[in-house]
Amino acid sequence: MAKERIGIMGGTFNPIHCGHIRMALTAREKAGLDRVLVVPTGNPPHKKHIAPAEDRWRMVCAACAQEECLTPSRIELDRQGVIYTVDTLTLLHQEHPKAELFYIIGADTLMELHNWRRYEEVLHMCTFLVCPRPWDVTPAALVEQRRTLEALGGRFITLEMEPMDVSSTDIRQALDNDQPTALLPVPVREYCAVRGLYGMDSRIPHAEGWLDRLFADLSVKRFAHTLAVAHTARHLAVLHHADAYRAEVAALLHDCAKCLPLKEMQRIARDNALTGDEDILASGALLHSVTGAHLASSVYGVEDPSVLQAILRHTTGSPGMTALDMIVYLADKIEPTRDSYPLLEKVRMLAQLSLTRAMIASMEGTAGHVKKGGKALHPQTLQTLEWLHTLDANS
Numbered sequence: 001m002a003k004e005r006i007g008i009m010g011g012t013f014n015p016i017h018c019g020h021i022r023m024a025l026t027a028r029e030k031a032g033l034d035r036v037l038v039v040p041t042g043n044p045p046h047k048k049h050i051a052p053a054e055d056r057w058r059m060v061c062a063a064c065a066q067e068e069c070l071t072p073s074r075i076e077l078d079r080q081g082v083i084y085t086v087d088t089l090t091l092l093h094q095e096h097p098k099a100e101l102f103y104i105i106g107a108d109t110l111m112e113l114h115n116w117r118r119y120e121e122v123l124h125m126c127t128f129l130v131c132p133r134p135w136d137v138t139p140a141a142l143v144e145q146r147r148t149l150e151a152l153g154g155r156f157i158t159l160e161m162e163p164m165d166v167s168s169t170d171i172r173q174a175l176d177n178d179q180p181t182a183l184l185p186v187p188v189r190e191y192c193a194v195r196g197l198y199g200m201d202s203r204i205p206h207a208e209g210w211l212d213r214l215f216a217d218l219s220v221k222r223f224a225h226t227l228a229v230a231h232t233a234r235h236l237a238v239l240h241h242a243d244a245y246r247a248e249v250a251a252l253l254h255d256c257a258k259c260l261p262l263k264e265m266q267r268i269a270r271d272n273a274l275t276g277d278e279d280i281l282a283s284g285a286l287l288h289s290v291t292g293a294h295l296a297s298s299v300y301g302v303e304d305p306s307v308l309q310a311i312l313r314h315t316t317g318s319p320g321m322t323a324l325d326m327i328v329y330l331a332d333k334i335e336p337t338r339d340s341y342p343l344l345e346k347v348r349m350l351a352q353l354s355l356t357r358a359m360i361a362s363m364e365g366t367a368g369h370v371k372k373g374g375k376a377l378h379p380q381t382l383q384t385l386e387w388l389h390t391l392d393a394n395s
């Protein structure tokens with residue numbers, strides 16, 4: 001059997017950015033890796049202004065959630081004291097004795113390799129996959145460094161890829177100055193804004209506790225989705241002159257009950273007399289909005305009825321939906337990490353122009369999808385669609 005080929009991308013990830021993700025995906029493709037471990041460092045002694053390790057970890061998880069082949073690893077975070085790459089590679093060789101290890105680095109890191117602790121041993125423990133970086137390391141200096149390290153037994157493969165002009169330092173500066181950060185994955189951008197990292201003021205007073213709880217209660221994919229929905233809801237609210245704070249809060253909590261087992265959702269619904277609707281009680285896909293609104297109030301302490309209503313209405317919709325309800329409903333469907341949903345691109349486009357029309361397109365898409373799957377659409381969705389058509393006709 002062929003040896004498993006495991007890539008390792010270590011870094012401070014302060015924060016993780018699109019350059020890191022591109023490096024890992026390119027390395028996987030070009031070097032035929034089975035998977036890539038993304039390994040955030042604990043508390044690197046040489047770097048200052050570092051976000052707390054658990055925040056960096058969550059951002060790494062959220063950024064990798066979309067890519068099956070990227071596996072965040074806590075191997076360095078969970079060790080006491082300072083840990084060096086030589087220790088990490090030793091542990092990984094013990095854990096995967098039959099695997100071949102590939103360490104993914106940028107060209108700037110190649111120039112620093114001789115400063116790594118016990119680097120001569122490291123050179124024999126893995127093959128380095130080197131990604132170009134558009135910085136002021138001259139090609140001649142790179143070749144020379146590589147030759148020197150090869151003479152000591154090092155193995156290097158330069159990956160062919162377009163260099164990406166991005167660094168965590170640039171991203172931190174952009175966030176601090178409230179500038180656009182196109183090369184930051186949307187869930188990571190939202191995490192920084194909600195948590196108040198890198199000089200940003202947290203937009204939500206209880207965000208720290210909320211993020212702790214959401215990260216613990218949701219799957220990583222759901223957590224990343226939640227952040228992307230919050231980002232999109234805020235954007236839609238600004239665009240349509242609605243309350244951006246409320247939209248962001250409702251979106252952040254809209255799926256807070258989603259990863260509970262159905263039985264637990266049903267227990268919460270029963271104990272608190274939340275609904276008598278048998279169709280809703282029978283389906284986690286519908287019931288999580290009802291239990292979610294309840295938990296947003298009882299656990300997260302949200303008192304604003306308009307926020308709770310938006311959470312409650314984000315699955316079936318409801319006649320009389322407010323702009324805030326529609327924004328949360330739509331943000332859930334069109335957030336940028338979603339790559340498939342009925343009529344996704346049409347709804348995305350319409351959401352920029354008209355909430356009502358986007359709602360109609362989205363609900364009709366869902367209706368068609370549900371029908372195709374041989375299931376019945378909840379009557380409330382049908383009533384909502386009728387109401388939306390009337391609203392649109394009268395506007």
Ligand code: ATP
Nearest residue numbers: 011012013019105106109131133164166167168169
């Ligand atoms: P900082 O700006 O804080 O120094 P960074 O962007 O270099 O951060 P790190 O977490 O320190 O990010 O980097 C982890 C690894 O990813 C390093 O080997 C680094 O060289 C590499 N790397 C980061 N960004 C890029 C990029 N845009 N192109 C190629 N390699 C990169």
